[in-house]
Amino acid sequence: xxxxxxxxxxxxxxxxxxxxxxxxxxxxxxxxxxxxxxxxxxxxxxxxxxxxxxxxxxxxxxxxxxxxx
Numbered sequence: 001x002x003x004x005x006x007x008x009x010x011x012x013x014x015x016x017x018x019x020x021x022x023x024x025x026x027x028x029x030x031x032x033x034x035x036x037x038x039x040x041x042x043x044x045x046x047x048x049x050x051x052x053x054x055x056x057x058x059x060x061x062x063x064x065x066x067x068x069x
Contacts, residue, residue: 054061
């Protein structure tokens with residue numbers, strides 16, 4: 001369910017604290033959406049860095065793979 005539907009139906013059960021006061025309803029939801037956006041951007045950045053590292057120098061990755069002796 002997306003955030004407008006949650007707000008319209010009153011289904012938001014999140015309770016968080018910010019600067020000593022509770023965030024209720026839409027304020028808590030906006031805070032959570034900001035956290036999710038930061039998570040997605042960070043994971044995309046790490047994925048892009050990893051892609052170029054593997055593409056240009058795969059030697060470090062070969063050290064992490066399991067090999068049968």
